[in-house]
Amino acid sequence: MTDLGAFTADSVDYPDFAVEAAEQIVEKRAEVAILICTTGIGMSIAANRFAGVRAALCESVATARKTRTHNDANVLVLAGTLPPDEAADIARAFLETPFSQEERHARRIGKLERGERLSEVSHLAEADPEVHATVVGQLRQENSTINLIASENTVSRAVREASGSVLTNKYAEGYPGRRWYSGCIPVDTAESLAIARAKTLFGAEHANVQPHCGSSANMAVYFSVLKPGDTILSMSLDQGGHLTHGSPVNFSGQLFNIVPYCVSPETEVLDYDAIESLALEKRPRLIVAGASAYPRVLDFPRFRKIADACGAMLMVDMAHIAGLVAGGVHPSPVPYAEFVTTTTHKTLRGPRGGLVLCREAFAKAVDKTVFPGLQGGPLENIIAAKAVCFGEALQPAFKAYACQVVANCKTLAATLTARGFHLVSGGTDNHLMLVNVARAGLTGKDAAAALDAAGIICNKNTIPFDKNSPFVTSGIRIGTASVTTRGMKEPEMQRIGTWIADILSDLSNTALTEKVRAEVAALTAGFRVP
Numbered sequence: 001m002t003d004l005g006a007f008t009a010d011s012v013d014y015p016d017f018a019v020e021a022a023e024q025i026v027e028k029r030a031e032v033a034i035l036i037c038t039t040g041i042g043m044s045i046a047a048n049r050f051a052g053v054r055a056a057l058c059e060s061v062a063t064a065r066k067t068r069t070h071n072d073a074n075v076l077v078l079a080g081t082l083p084p085d086e087a088a089d090i091a092r093a094f095l096e097t098p099f100s101q102e103e104r105h106a107r108r109i110g111k112l113e114r115g116e117r118l119s120e121v122s123h124l125a126e127a128d129p130e131v132h133a134t135v136v137g138q139l140r141q142e143n144s145t146i147n148l149i150a151s152e153n154t155v156s157r158a159v160r161e162a163s164g165s166v167l168t169n170k171y172a173e174g175y176p177g178r179r180w181y182s183g184c185i186p187v188d189t190a191e192s193l194a195i196a197r198a199k200t201l202f203g204a205e206h207a208n209v210q211p212h213c214g215s216s217a218n219m220a221v222y223f224s225v226l227k228p229g230d231t232i233l234s235m236s237l238d239q240g241g242h243l244t245h246g247s248p249v250n251f252s253g254q255l256f257n258i259v260p261y262c263v264s265p266e267t268e269v270l271d272y273d274a275i276e277s278l279a280l281e282k283r284p285r286l287i288v289a290g291a292s293a294y295p296r297v298l299d300f301p302r303f304r305k306i307a308d309a310c311g312a313m314l315m316v317d318m319a320h321i322a323g324l325v326a327g328g329v330h331p332s333p334v335p336y337a338e339f340v341t342t343t344t345h346k347t348l349r350g351p352r353g354g355l356v357l358c359r360e361a362f363a364k365a366v367d368k369t370v371f372p373g374l375q376g377g378p379l380e381n382i383i384a385a386k387a388v389c390f391g392e393a394l395q396p397a398f399k400a401y402a403c404q405v406v407a408n409c410k411t412l413a414a415t416l417t418a419r420g421f422h423l424v425s426g427g428t429d430n431h432l433m434l435v436n437v438a439r440a441g442l443t444g445k446d447a448a449a450a451l452d453a454a455g456i457i458c459n460k461n462t463i464p465f466d467k468n469s470p471f472v473t474s475g476i477r478i479g480t481a482s483v484t485t486r487g488m489k490e491p492e493m494q495r496i497g498t499w500i501a502d503i504l505s506d507l508s509n510t511a512l513t514e515k516v517r518a519e520v521a522a523l524t525a526g527f528r529v530p
Contacts, residue, residue: 149477150293153347153349156392174371202334206362211341213353216354230284235262238462289303289314293477303336316336322346323481435447437504445473478500
């Protein structure tokens with residue numbers, strides 16, 4: 001037993017003692033605590049601001065027993081005005097009474113623990129009200145709208161806590177066990193966990209978890225095995241690829257000789273025979289498979305065959321589908337590619353960051369390119385959050401989540417198709433779809449703005465062979481990762497699809513927009529963000 005004081009009759013600030021006791025409970029340095037002050041009310045308020053603390057102000061033996069059996073209280077708060085003998089009886093009853101294991105009590109405790117106690121921005125509100133307002137605004141937006149941005153998701157509170165943890169204080173150039181700075185044992189442990197979990201999750205020989213973003217991950221691979229001017233065969237941005245796959249405005253397009261491949265104009269899916277012919281003609285050093293707006297399964301064995309035929313290495317950028325790969329609902333590229341890159345914040349549902357997976361033969365080259373080649377100190381708080389998200393993805397529940405993401409996307413796609421909208425490639429196999437709104441006489445820019453006004457958030461997007469500029473576009477991109485995280489399923493997708501179709505069929509109808517906005521608010525009230 002530890003006596004935290006007070007040790008004199010001098011006036012003290014009771015929150016200090018409540019906080020110390022609560023922190024011992026949270027950090028598992030103590031199983032229970034007893035707090036005493038004049039009324040006990042202030043102590044209860046202060047202690048209950050901590051997640052994991054269940055402080056109960058008790059005035060009798062009966063209430064002490066009840067709060068233990070029903071609430072699993074771990075902090076007893078007593079009024080200082082109680083007679084000593086009575087206080088001792090209450091404390092004894094509290095300590096000797098176990099928690100009931102009845103399902104109803106356990107269920108209610110779970111709901112208590114999911115509730116907010118100590119706000120993740122409580123200190124920010126006082127220190128910087130302007131920035132705090134933006135955080136509150138984002139939370140309100142996420143709770144009151146339907147987020148269909150295919151490259152976004154809704155992370156767990158555990159991921160957010162790791163991202164905002166004291167690990168952000170540590171400078172840790174180098175790798176676990178090989179740092180330039182002392183005092184790296186905690187961050188070494190966190191980074192080693194992230195590496196081990198990433199390798200287990202994807203079955204990879206080597207993982208580098210330090211890239212700050214997906215672009216950094218792609219750059220690390222390029223600079224590990226290519227020289228400026230080398231040829232890369234990759235999917236064109238306007239066909240569904242990514243900026244870092246060779247866009248002229250990106251470093252990749254400025255440093256390397258880019259040969260783009262396209263989808264078939266007729267089917268709007270990849271023509272692997274045409275890709276192979278192009279590869280044999282151009283003899284690239286590296287083939288990049290992967291996309292930011294391609295709704296179909298990628299044939300990694302075929303890409304491997306093409307790479308072998310022309311003597312190229314294969315890199316797969318699975319940024320969009322990493323969570324689906326982890327959940328087993330999309331084939332894994334790891335057995336087929338020398339390199340696999342990804343972000344960690346899309347379907348993988350982690351913090352914003354990058355990851356490189358590679359064969360052991362390339363491990364040293366990749367690590368050396370990331371540090372000291374491209375980056376200095378890694379973001380160890382974000383790496384810890386990556387470890388958390390990899391751990392979450394290793395749980396059985398994540399497979400169910402990934403399956404539901406795809407099921408939701410197919411349902412939403414079918415709803416839009418039934419209303420006469422053309423989907424690029426005719427549908428979807430993954431978490432996203434591209435809707436050709438030009439066939440409905442719209443631009444992607446106008447369509448996205450109209451949906452935004454109704455509380456449905458998506459983005460304008462080019463479609464294959466788009467005649468409009470990237471700032472206007474002929475399509476919108478829709479994804480189901482975030483809404484699935486919030487618990488929505490097929491019935492909600494049908495409603496959302498109907499709302500989208502209604503809005504896009506009558507863009508100028510403000511009454512309809514207001515009606516849908518209200519219905520969206522009513523729906524989202526039952527699906528708050530974690």
